[in-house]
Amino acid sequence: MTVxxxxxxxxxxxxxxxxxxxxxxxxxxxxLPYRVLGTEAAAKADPELLRLLHAQLVRGRRYNAQATALTxxxxxAVYPSSxxxxxxxxxxxxxxxxxxxxxxxxxxxxxxxxxxxxxVEALTLLRGDWHTGxxxxxxxxxPLSTPLATQLPHAxxxxxxxxxxxxxxxALALVGDGGTSxxxxxxxxxxxxxxxxxxxxxxxxxxxxISVPLDxxxxxxxxxxxxxxxxxxxxxxxxxxxxxxxxVLGDAVRHARAGGGPTLIEAVTYRMDAxxxxxxxxxxxxxAEVEAWRDHDPILLLERELTERGLLDEDGIxxxxxxxxxxxADLRARMNQDPPLDPMDLFAHVYAQPTTQLxxxxxxxxxxxxxxxxxxxxAGR
Amino acid sequence: xxxxxxxxxxxxxxxxxxxxxAMAADPSVHxxxxxxxxxxxxxxVTDGLxxxxxxxxxxxxxxxxxxxxGTAVGMAMYGLRPVVxxxxxAFAYPAFEQLVSHVxxxxxxxxxxxxxxxxxxxxxxxGIGGVEHxxxxxxxxxxxxxxxxxxxxxxxxxxxxxxxASIASDDPVVxxxxxxxxxxxxxxxxxxxxxxEPIGRAVVRRAGRRATLITYGPSVPVCLEAAEAAxxxxxxxxxxxxxSLVPFDDETVTASVxxxxxxxxxxxxxGFGGPGGEIAARVTERCFHYLxxxxxxxxxxxxxxxxxxxxRHHLPGVDRILDAVGRLQWEAGS
Numbered sequence: 001m002t003v004x005x006x007x008x009x010x011x012x013x014x015x016x017x018x019x020x021x022x023x024x025x026x027x028x029x030x031x032l033p034y035r036v037l038g039t040e041a042a043a044k045a046d047p048e049l050l051r052l053l054h055a056q057l058v059r060g061r062r063y064n065a066q067a068t069a070l071t072x073x074x075x076x077a078v079y080p081s082s083x084x085x086x087x088x089x090x091x092x093x094x095x096x097x098x099x100x101x102x103x104x105x106x107x108x109x110x111x112x113x114x115x116x117x118x119x120v121e122a123l124t125l126l127r128g129d130w131h132t133g134x135x136x137x138x139x140x141x142x143p144l145s146t147p148l149a150t151q152l153p154h155a156x157x158x159x160x161x162x163x164x165x166x167x168x169x170x171a172l173a174l175v176g177d178g179g180t181s182x183x184x185x186x187x188x189x190x191x192x193x194x195x196x197x198x199x200x201x202x203x204x205x206x207x208x209x210i211s212v213p214l215d216x217x218x219x220x221x222x223x224x225x226x227x228x229x230x231x232x233x234x235x236x237x238x239x240x241x242x243x244x245x246x247x248v249l250g251d252a253v254r255h256a257r258a259g260g261g262p263t264l265i266e267a268v269t270y271r272m273d274a275x276x277x278x279x280x281x282x283x284x285x286x287x288a289e290v291e292a293w294r295d296h297d298p299i300l301l302l303e304r305e306l307t308e309r310g311l312l313d314e315d316g317i318x319x320x321x322x323x324x325x326x327x328x329a330d331l332r333a334r335m336n337q338d339p340p341l342d343p344m345d346l347f348a349h350v351y352a353q354p355t356t357q358l359x360x361x362x363x364x365x366x367x368x369x370x371x372x373x374x375x376x377x378x379a380g381r
Numbered sequence: 382x383x384x385x386x387x388x389x390x391x392x393x394x395x396x397x398x399x400x401x402x403a404m405a406a407d408p409s410v411h412x413x414x415x416x417x418x419x420x421x422x423x424x425x426v427t428d429g430l431x432x433x434x435x436x437x438x439x440x441x442x443x444x445x446x447x448x449x450x451g452t453a454v455g456m457a458m459y460g461l462r463p464v465v466x467x468x469x470x471a472f473a474y475p476a477f478e479q480l481v482s483h484v485x486x487x488x489x490x491x492x493x494x495x496x497x498x499x500x501x502x503x504x505x506x507x508g509i510g511g512v513e514h515x516x517x518x519x520x521x522x523x524x525x526x527x528x529x530x531x532x533x534x535x536x537x538x539x540x541x542x543x544x545x546a547s548i549a550s551d552d553p554v555v556x557x558x559x560x561x562x563x564x565x566x567x568x569x570x571x572x573x574x575x576x577x578e579p580i581g582r583a584v585v586r587r588a589g590r591r592a593t594l595i596t597y598g599p600s601v602p603v604c605l606e607a608a609e610a611a612x613x614x615x616x617x618x619x620x621x622x623x624x625s626l627v628p629f630d631d632e633t634v635t636a637s638v639x640x641x642x643x644x645x646x647x648x649x650x651x652g653f654g655g656p657g658g659e660i661a662a663r664v665t666e667r668c669f670h671y672l673x674x675x676x677x678x679x680x681x682x683x684x685x686x687x688x689x690x691x692x693r694h695h696l697p698g699v700d701r702i703l704d705a706v707g708r709l710q711w712e713a714g715s
Binding site (some may be wrong): 136137143152156162165187188191220355356 | 459627
């Protein structure tokens with residue numbers, strides 16, 4: 001039939017292959033970051049959980065301060081502090097079951113420690129005696145990932161593999177606001193949603209990617225909105241409200257475990273310290289902005305809630321601080337020991353079996369070490 | 382296990398058989414990539430695997446190479462043995478960061494606690510009339526990345542044996558498939574018991590006394606043809622098929638060049654910064670007093686891979702190889 005012949009019968013129709021897909025409405029995040037502390041929802045929160053979160057936040061704050069101090073003493077090569085972000089760090093560790101997996105970025109050593117990894121082992125990368133200090137399988141924590149967002153597809157693949165094997169395992173992956181601009185963020189979201197992998201993505205939007213603020217990073221309504229484009233739910237939460245972060249993360253983990261697929265959570269928080277000890281934050285942000293966040297500090301918010309409701313008193317606060325001091329003293333003492341170094345490690349783990357070329361290079365370094373040990377007189381020349 | 386006759390047996394069919402046998406032998410082996418499921422791959426190397434093993438074992442992924450390799454990393458962390466297909470050499474580049482920053486380093490990063498047994502299959506090389514981005518020889522990038530094995534077969538039997546070994550390896554292997562040889566056939570018989578070849582051993586494809594052609598992958602048949610042509614002119618050439626660029630078999634290469642005293646390295650990859658420079662240096666370091674002439678290279682030119690109508694001027698051919706052999710300072714020495 002020609003166009004002229006079919007004219008009278010013509011009715012506009014959708015393209016033949018087109019079908020409506022996911023309804024975006026249920027996937028949309030709330031307009032405002034979800035909060036618990038200081039709201040009616042706080043009454044429903046478990047007091048024991050709130051006290052545990054408080055103790056962990058105080059401990060986490062002290063850990064960040066101690067690690068930063070260790071950089072000044074030359075005991076750490078660098079430390080990207082998560083001061084101000086402790087609620088996200090602690091909640092991420094606490095919502096997981098032992099069989100679950102955590103995928104941290106380089107700023108997430110506190111989450112790694114809160115998960116149970118030895119603090120000294122968690123700092124190996126940043127001390128510089130090796131790239132990872134802990135066995136990832138011991139606590140099911142992937143190595144700290146330095147290249148941004150590249151750990152996200154790992155989390156998706158691991159969660160997918162666990163599901164294929166019939167295991168009841170969820171992966172929780174951490175990333176920052178800057179990391180959401182990376183291609184690996186996009187690919188991980190897409191694979192996770194297509195595979196309905198049991199994975200939860202927690203974006204800690206701390207306001208800055210080193211010096212670049214969020215409005216130079218994205219034009220999205222919020223980072224949580226990005227979820228909708230992949231067909232997964234996006235949640236927006238107050239990242240300094242430990243009870244809210246714990247609840248939203250817990251919901252997402254349960255949803256994933258029950259076969260509901262992935263969730264993207266944006267936690268709105270703030271990086272109180274510079275990017276690392278080597279950064280000067282005064283070049284890109286003013287004191288007033290930082291001060292405003294001091295009134296929204298995660299420890300302050302939780303302490304206010306707990307003390308106002310009579311769930312925590314001076315003794316309780318002191319006990320949390322004493323515990324944190326003990327942790328810091330132990331960390332200090334252990335980090336003041338020089339780590340054992342073995343140059344032969346350079347060649348030991350490149351392959352399952354070293355190549356002949358690596359064996360030759362190992363021999364060369366061993367000879368250099370022997371010559372060093374023998375001193376100038378022992379040396380043949 | 383049932384044996385299916387695959388006649389005539391091409392390199393592509395040997396690769397399919399290797400994947401199938403590996404999947405049947407080990408339930409942790411998972412094949413993944415673009416179009417590998419329903420279609421069976423653009424070169425049909427994964428043909429029938431999704432049907433036989435299910436889509437969870439042979440998975441059509443979204444079109445995203447970094448995502449494919451990145452998720453394969455996570456799967457390997459959880460104890461699976463992913464075999465990833467990159468559709469073409471130049472389409473593997475988006476996965477480069479995952480490969481360099483994670484796949485190659487994870488074992489070392491974790492002091493051996495977290496090995497990643499991933500095989501990355503990459504169809505590579507030219508000579509098939511492909512338009513831009515379909516004919517790259519990118520092996521030098523991967524050779525320069527510690528922690529990876531880099532393997533490439535030149536015969537149908539090696540395609541089977543080396544792919545089985547790569548999948549069985551506890552280290553990541555970049556497995557370069559010479560796409561020009563996908564449809565090649567030789568004496569390989571799929572009905573005979575199959576041999577798994579060790580990774581890291583070169584073989585002498587043709588014994589000779591006057592000079593050694595050191596080569597691999599798609600250039601092996603070209604070198605054998607050149608050696609045949611050279612015989613007519615009185616040159617008796619040896620052809621060494623490296624099979625594995627990493628680990629590099631210094632022993633076989635050194636023994637050959639010490640016997641012959643002359644060597645030409647042949648590959649499609651660009652000469653400048655290409656594998657031939659490393660190989661020539663290694664040969665010179667180990668065979669200096671045996672050499673009658675400098676080690677020469679016949680390689681792709683230092684240009685972006687040419688359009689198909691011009692590629693014959695770029696690819697190392699018999700004449701160019703014989704020309705190089707002729708320049709091995711015969712007048713000065715033996």
